Amino acid sequence: MPLPTRVRTYRPSDTLPLVELTNRCYAPYAGWVPRTTEYWLWTTLARPAITAADVLVLEDDTAIVGYTALWEEGVVLDFVLDPDQRPRKRRALAKQLIDAAEQRACKRGFDTLRFTLPISDQLLHAALRKSGYIVEQSEFFFLGILNPQVLLQALGGLRSARLTSMRIRSFVFDLSPAQYPRLLPERLMLKLDPSLRVENISDAVEYPTHCVIRIDMCSLAELIFCGKSIDSLLGQSQLQITPAGTLADVRRLLGALVVDTPWYIPTSDRF
Amino acid sequence: MNGRPSKKLEDLQTRSYSADLEHEIVELLQASFAGGWGNEAFWRWKHATRPGFMPRDVLVYTEAGTPVACFHAAVRTLHLAPGLDLTCSFGGDLAIRADFRGIGLPKSIFLQSARHLIERSVVLRAGFSDSETYNRVYKPKFGHRVLPTVTAEYRKILSVRALHTKLQEFADRLRSRPLLQRLLKREPMRVRIEVCGFQPCDLILSLESSRCATELSGRPDLRLRVPYKVMASLRNGSLAAVWSVAGALVSGQIRITGLLRAFGRLARG
Numbered sequence: 001m002p003l004p005t006r007v008r009t010y011r012p013s014d015t016l017p018l019v020e021l022t023n024r025c026y027a028p029y030a031g032w033v034p035r036t037t038e039y040w041l042w043t044t045l046a047r048p049a050i051t052a053a054d055v056l057v058l059e060d061d062t063a064i065v066g067y068t069a070l071w072e073e074g075v076v077l078d079f080v081l082d083p084d085q086r087p088r089k090r091r092a093l094a095k096q097l098i099d100a101a102e103q104r105a106c107k108r109g110f111d112t113l114r115f116t117l118p119i120s121d122q123l124l125h126a127a128l129r130k131s132g133y134i135v136e137q138s139e140f141f142f143l144g145i146l147n148p149q150v151l152l153q154a155l156g157g158l159r160s161a162r163l164t165s166m167r168i169r170s171f172v173f174d175l176s177p178a179q180y181p182r183l184l185p186e187r188l189m190l191k192l193d194p195s196l197r198v199e200n201i202s203d204a205v206e207y208p209t210h211c212v213i214r215i216d217m218c219s220l221a222e223l224i225f226c227g228k229s230i231d232s233l234l235g236q237s238q239l240q241i242t243p244a245g246t247l248a249d250v251r252r253l254l255g256a257l258v259v260d261t262p263w264y265i266p267t268s269d270r271f
Numbered sequence: 272m273n274g275r276p277s278k279k280l281e282d283l284q285t286r287s288y289s290a291d292l293e294h295e296i297v298e299l300l301q302a303s304f305a306g307g308w309g310n311e312a313f314w315r316w317k318h319a320t321r322p323g324f325m326p327r328d329v330l331v332y333t334e335a336g337t338p339v340a341c342f343h344a345a346v347r348t349l350h351l352a353p354g355l356d357l358t359c360s361f362g363g364d365l366a367i368r369a370d371f372r373g374i375g376l377p378k379s380i381f382l383q384s385a386r387h388l389i390e391r392s393v394v395l396r397a398g399f400s401d402s403e404t405y406n407r408v409y410k411p412k413f414g415h416r417v418l419p420t421v422t423a424e425y426r427k428i429l430s431v432r433a434l435h436t437k438l439q440e441f442a443d444r445l446r447s448r449p450l451l452q453r454l455l456k457r458e459p460m461r462v463r464i465e466v467c468g469f470q471p472c473d474l475i476l477s478l479e480s481s482r483c484a485t486e487l488s489g490r491p492d493l494r495l496r497v498p499y500k501v502m503a504s505l506r507n508g509s510l511a512a513v514w515s516v517a518g519a520l521v522s523g524q525i526r527i528t529g530l531l532r533a534f535g536r537l538a539r540g
Contacts, residue, residue, distance in 0.1 A: 030351045031420065038322045046320065048313050074429070102429060111433035112426055119423035132468075132500040133425035140405045141422070142415040143359075144396045146385060151357065151394050158355050179414035181378055183385045218414045226416055261352045263420035270399055271345050271361035 005065065005093060007100040010055035015040065017064045018057070018080075025080045029118060029264035031141065043268045044069050044077060054108075056100050058093055066093050068101050069268070074110035076101060077268040079117055079124075087123060094127035102131075118264040141265050145221050148175060149188055152257065153198040155224070159256040160196045168249040169193050171211050172201070178216035190253070213250055214240040223254060230254055276373040283339065283371075285383055288319070288329035295338045296331065296366075303366035317364075318343055327387045330380060332371075340367040342380045346391055359395040360388045381413055427503070434469055435483035442474055442481035452478065454537050463491035467498045493533055496526040 010018075019035045026032045033039060044055060049072040058066035058081075066081040079101075081093050105113045116138060117124050129135070145151055152173070156163070173188040185200040187207065201207050215223070219238040222228035230251055233239035241250045288296075293311055300308040309317075318324060323346060332340040342365045349359035362384070367376050388396070400409055409415040428434050445451050454460060459477035473484045473491060501524065504515040519525040 026350070027353070029421070030349075031418070031422075032350050033347045034350050034356060036322075042320065042322050046316060048316050102427075106429055109430075111430040112428050115425040116422060117425060118421040120421040125423075128425045130500075131427065132498075132503055133427045134503045136424045136426055138420065138422040138424045139399045140402055140417045141399055141420050142397065142405055142409050142417045144413060144415040145394070146360070146388060146396050147392075147394045150392070154355060154357055154394070158352070177414070179411055181382050181385075181413065183382060183389070218416060221414075221416045225418055227419060259351050259355075263418045264422050265399075265420060269347075271363050 005058060005060045005096060007056050007058050007096060010045075010052045010057055010067075014055075014057055014064060014067075018067055021064060021067070021082060022078065022080050025083050026264070026266065028083075028261070030259060030261035031263040031265045031269075033269045047071060047077075050077075054104065056097065056104060058097050058100075066097050068097050070101060070104055070108070070110075070113075071267075074105050074108075074113040075267060076113065076115045078266055079115055081124070090123055091127060094124055095131070098127060098131050116265075116267045118262065120262055120264075138265075139270075141263065143221060143225055144180070145184075145217055145224075147184075148173070148217070148220065149185055149198050149200055151224070152188060152190060153196070155257045155259070156190060156196045156198065160192070162256045163192055163196070163253060166192065166249050166252060168211050168246055170208060171213055171250065171253060172207055172209070174212055174214040175220070176214070176216045178218040180217045184217060209242070211246040211250065212242050213254075214242070224257055225259055227258075227260070276371070278334075278371050278374055280374050280376065280379055283332045283334055286331050286333060288326040288331065290319075292329075292331055292338055293319075296329070296341050299338055299341055299366040299368060300364055302368070308364075318345075321345060323347070325391075330384050330387075332376065332380075334371075339371045340376050340380065341365070342384055344384055344388065346388070346393055349395065349397070357394045358392055359397050360384075360391075360393045362396060362398045377408065377412060428499075431470055431472075431485070434466060435472060438464060438472070438474055438483055439481050442476055446476060446478070446481060450537070451476070454533065457536075457539075460493070460533075461489070461491045463487065463494045465494070465496040466502055467496075469499070491529065492536070493527070493529040498524050501525060 015037055019037055019040045022035045022040065044050065045052065050069065054070040056068050057064055065085060068079045069077040071077050079097065081090055081097065085093060102113055115128060119125055119135065170189060170191045173190065175184060175186055175188065177184065186202040189199045189201045189207065191197050216238060219233050223233060230239065241247050293314065297311050297314050318329060328344045328346065330342045331338050343363055345361045347359055347361060348356045350356050365380065398409065405417055428437060455476055455478045459475055462474045462476065463471060464474055465471040470485060471487060473487055475482050475484060498519060501515050501519040504512040516525065
């Protein structure tokens, strides 16, 4: 008969399984820092006002299935549950870990307990609401593009398979700063052949004009990261495509560059 | 005084972190953050001991050798999508001594730090802020954009002390209402509040103040029994909160006694 799941405090041998579990649990989201042993130890145990007794590990008879870490003033740094558990068991594990965190928080004399979690995780949301937690908006997380060349190269490279059948094989990005303080390439060329490559052609006197995408840096960030649609950018003249006949191909290209993963930033990654 | 800053950006020198600056950097941060910042041990953990830390991640502006402004960056790998991790700089802990404000330091700091970050192959810059600072600084001056995250904060009161503070805050808001002022005109009112899971307390309301007492004495004017979950939902002020209260009233989870007496008192008042 399997042993019931139990909560215990952290042991040094837990580090690797916790790192692996955290990376697996946060994988569906954007905005978190992939864990290494060094980073996990720094962001959790090396932090002032935390001890190994504040790291609660949830373990069944075969493996670690969850953990949470409490920091000062009842701030929960991480709350991680094995995403591969069945919903019914995961719900029970969530309850068990929330209760354990509350007990530890009371023992440390904290007045409140604060979890920062993805609201899209319906199971965790329901478990916390059932335990009497109220939901509040988190702080603003903002982002700006510092190096558009590397960004377009990385995104394009990842999605290049979606661009293989495109008629147009090279595109020029004519970038303007908008509210950005200047420090960026003004013109980039994205070539699909022989493999996807983004070149800085800011200094080029002449460049191909068969497909030019004019966009400012803020609008580029909104398009890639904030879910702003191509149509809305076109409608507000924040995006211009010349000649107009290339619109269909540009749509496909820009659509492939969008990061549509939901953003979740755990407290342990805050700065 | 014509209100113009007397200091000039050109008179300042820039340098990066060295251990001898630590004390003054922390003093700058403590003076700039109204809610407090932390001590040197916290600074050392957050910055100097961080994996991948480089002295140039801390940008310090000095006047005649004395730090007057500082900015901190943390270069990290950011996960964006399956198979896509990029280098991102998280910026923050920006402090500018009061007499050096208004001379364009934030923009100078942004540009100075950007050079170092580009050398480190950083692709994105990110940070955290409240909506006021974002709309005043980060959006219009640096072109940053807030991301629609699914990150939410879940909060629960655990201690009697914190519960009493919240009850008193709520009572203070109520006391400003004309109806309650009429009710309290003649004499204070004692409301016994029983929040499930917590020790009962008496909320004593008068025209001038409100306070929570744990010594329960005499018969209260009003007695209210409410589950914590329902009480907490009221803070959201949403339609869901109204439903939650209505549901709890119908199912008998919320119990109020003494209402008739209170109405009578209101009529007399």
